Amino acid sequence: MSGPAIVATDVSRTYQLDGVSVPALRGVSLTVESGDYLALVGASGSGKSTLMHLLGGLDRPTGGTLLIGGRDVAGLSPNEMAELRNTTIGFVFQSFHLLARTTAQDNVGLPLVYRGIGRRERRERSAAMLERVGLAHRIGHRPNQMSGGEQQRVAIARALITGPSVLLADEPTGNLDSATGQQVLTLLETLNAEGVAVVLVTHDREVADRARRQIVMKDGLIV
Amino acid sequence: MRLAEAWRVALEALRANRLRSMLTMLGVIIGVAAVVALVAIGTGTKEQIERQVEGLGSNLLIVVPGRLEAGAAPTSSPLTLDDVEAVGRIVGDRSRVAVTVSSGETVRAGKRSGFASMQGVTESTPTVFVRRLDRGAYLTRTDVNTGRRVAVLGAGVARELFGERDPIGRQMTIGGVRFRVIGVFEALGQSLGVDRDGEVHVPVTAAQRLLGTERIDGLAIRAPDRERIDQLGADVVAALSERHPDTDFSAVTQEQILGVLGDILGVLTGVLAAIAGISLLVGGVGVSNIMLVSVRERTKEIGLRKAVGARPRDIGVQFLLEAVLLTTTGGVLGMLLGGSSALLVDRLSPVPAALTWWSMALAFGVSAAVGIVFGVVPAQRAGRLDPVVALRTE
Numbered sequence A: 001m002s003g004p005a006i007v008a009t010d011v012s013r014t015y016q017l018d019g020v021s022v023p024a025l026r027g028v029s030l031t032v033e034s035g036d037y038l039a040l041v042g043a044s045g046s047g048k049s050t051l052m053h054l055l056g057g058l059d060r061p062t063g064g065t066l067l068i069g070g071r072d073v074a075g076l077s078p079n080e081m082a083e084l085r086n087t088t089i090g091f092v093f094q095s096f097h098l099l100a101r102t103t104a105q106d107n108v109g110l111p112l113v114y115r116g117i118g119r120r121e122r123r124e125r126s127a128a129m130l131e132r133v134g135l136a137h138r139i140g141h142r143p144n145q146m147s148g149g150e151q152q153r154v155a156i157a158r159a160l161i162t163g164p165s166v167l168l169a170d171e172p173t174g175n176l177d178s179a180t181g182q183q184v185l186t187l188l189e190t191l192n193a194e195g196v197a198v199v200l201v202t203h204d205r206e207v208a209d210r211a212r213r214q215i216v217m218k219d220g221l222i223v
Numbered sequence B: 001m002r003l004a005e006a007w008r009v010a011l012e013a014l015r016a017n018r019l020r021s022m023l024t025m026l027g028v029i030i031g032v033a034a035v036v037a038l039v040a041i042g043t044g045t046k047e048q049i050e051r052q053v054e055g056l057g058s059n060l061l062i063v064v065p066g067r068l069e070a071g072a073a074p075t076s077s078p079l080t081l082d083d084v085e086a087v088g089r090i091v092g093d094r095s096r097v098a099v100t101v102s103s104g105e106t107v108r109a110g111k112r113s114g115f116a117s118m119q120g121v122t123e124s125t126p127t128v129f130v131r132r133l134d135r136g137a138y139l140t141r142t143d144v145n146t147g148r149r150v151a152v153l154g155a156g157v158a159r160e161l162f163g164e165r166d167p168i169g170r171q172m173t174i175g176g177v178r179f180r181v182i183g184v185f186e187a188l189g190q191s192l193g194v195d196r197d198g199e200v201h202v203p204v205t206a207a208q209r210l211l212g213t214e215r216i217d218g219l220a221i222r223a224p225d226r227e228r229i230d231q232l233g234a235d236v237v238a239a240l241s242e243r244h245p246d247t248d249f250s251a252v253t254q255e256q257i258l259g260v261l262g263d264i265l266g267v268l269t270g271v272l273a274a275i276a277g278i279s280l281l282v283g284g285v286g287v288s289n290i291m292l293v294s295v296r297e298r299t300k301e302i303g304l305r306k307a308v309g310a311r312p313r314d315i316g317v318q319f320l321l322e323a324v325l326l327t328t329t330g331g332v333l334g335m336l337l338g339g340s341s342a343l344l345v346d347r348l349s350p351v352p353a354a355l356t357w358w359s360m361a362l363a364f365g366v367s368a369a370v371g372i373v374f375g376v377v378p379a380q381r382a383g384r385l386d387p388v389v390a391l392r393t394e
């Protein structure tokens, strides 16, 4: 795909909380180029996660325009948003969000379920993806049978299985010790080197310094 | 998402909460079982009564004073044996006309006594109705004409008064008057709610003398052929009305009795099924309730599925299938339970039961429908969940 992966122009997001407006984002403009490597930093409550959810199509802005893969999300139906999340974006969460009682292989294959891909092909592709993140030996394990680092790598494999152009990771190393965090980071960088745009949120200076660009947020604005 | 996958997820979810799924199903199981069993009992009872009415003999025409309609007051009978002679002439054959004058009487033999339904009849009764003797002989024309005090006992009366002894030729009293036993009927059991084995047949003339009356209660005709049965009924009613201008008469055929009984029993079966249906409804509410709990418990899972590309419909279908799977499994188990209880009741109790395919199919269909109806709200709620909010819940 040519052109930037995501373009946000003066994007705002205001939450309504018991009738009170809580402005979490107050006009943010940001472009994620294809193949970009971007670190989002800032104090707690500055709106990093809110922005990530918008970039990932999990949420819609209350103001401004947001183009994901060239499409304005304001004009997309819930089904089209779902398709966008399925095909264009890979999302990695701080707390992994793997399905309990489900093996690593089936967790990784989950996005393919919503593409109507059959069980056999799903299993083949998720096995290959697990091998790429170095977890071929954990294929039949359930989340509670894996370490935190392994779980996060499963989550990354799941984010990658549909071949997205952007990988969004909200504090992917936040729940991991530094050595394990390094492993996960190295994996993300390898993927970035292969052309996937990576946006990650972190509180860790060292991690942020490894990115090509740093974006600092404060009180719902980019500074 | 493919349907096969949705089924797999639904099944997995139910298996993960086995006990809860079972308990939820129980409501549906009981509801469906109740529908199937009660409809079976209703149907069985109806079939039994139809058999009994048909067992009275074919081409039967029953003539009674008064109008046969709901709410009509019972009419005291003006009929006498002279009327029977007249009817016999219309029918053309006296042996096709049976009469009764009946009364409940105390019967006694030696030290034993009991209560019996005394029926004053003519010798034609066994020809008009199907009635077989176990031993002895029935009343003869001479018995009727001379008012001889002889009696034919129902099996129950015979046992009550004589136990294992052979009653033939023995003396007994009916309402204090001495009679001699000449025959005993085969056991018949209950028929149309009446204990047929509690009857004692005596010549109508003897009964009238005992009761101090000339009346007879009604008469029955076995028509020579089916085609003329309605015409015959009209003729008889016309003749009787002419003889007794102040009284209405009615003639009913077996078909008419069957029709009326069938209607009543149909309504009864319907009411039973409706009551059972209510319990099925309650079961459905239970399913709805559990599905809402399930949606709440799995909010995070829903959020994650949406985050990786599930459409609202995918999530909705998944939960709807879960509800339908719950109720249809309950429906099948309920069918088995209801069917086997109906068979047990039929075998072990005097209540008849007949399983019908339509009631089973209906119960299954209804349970699936219950799943859809009561699953829709939770499924929609799940489908509409906002992914960010869903992922945030703990």
Ligand SMILES: Nc1ncnc2c1ncn2[C@@H]1O[C@H](COP(=O)(O)OP(=O)(O)OP(=O)(O)O)[C@@H](O)[C@H]1O
Residues within 6 Å of the ligand: A015, A016, A017, A022, A023, A024, A042, A043, A044, A045, A046, A047, A048, A049, A050, A051
């Ligand atoms: N659903 C919500 N309703 C109301 N306010 C919200 C909601 N979600 C977030 N906020 C508010 O929006 C602001 C930004 O929150 P956000 O989660 O984006 O911060 P963050 O930068 O990710 O913080 P952290 O580093 O702690 O994760 C906060 O003030 C928060 O209280």
Ligand SMILES: [Mg+2]
Residues within 6 Å of the ligand: A048, A049, A050, A170
């Ligand atoms: Mg955050």
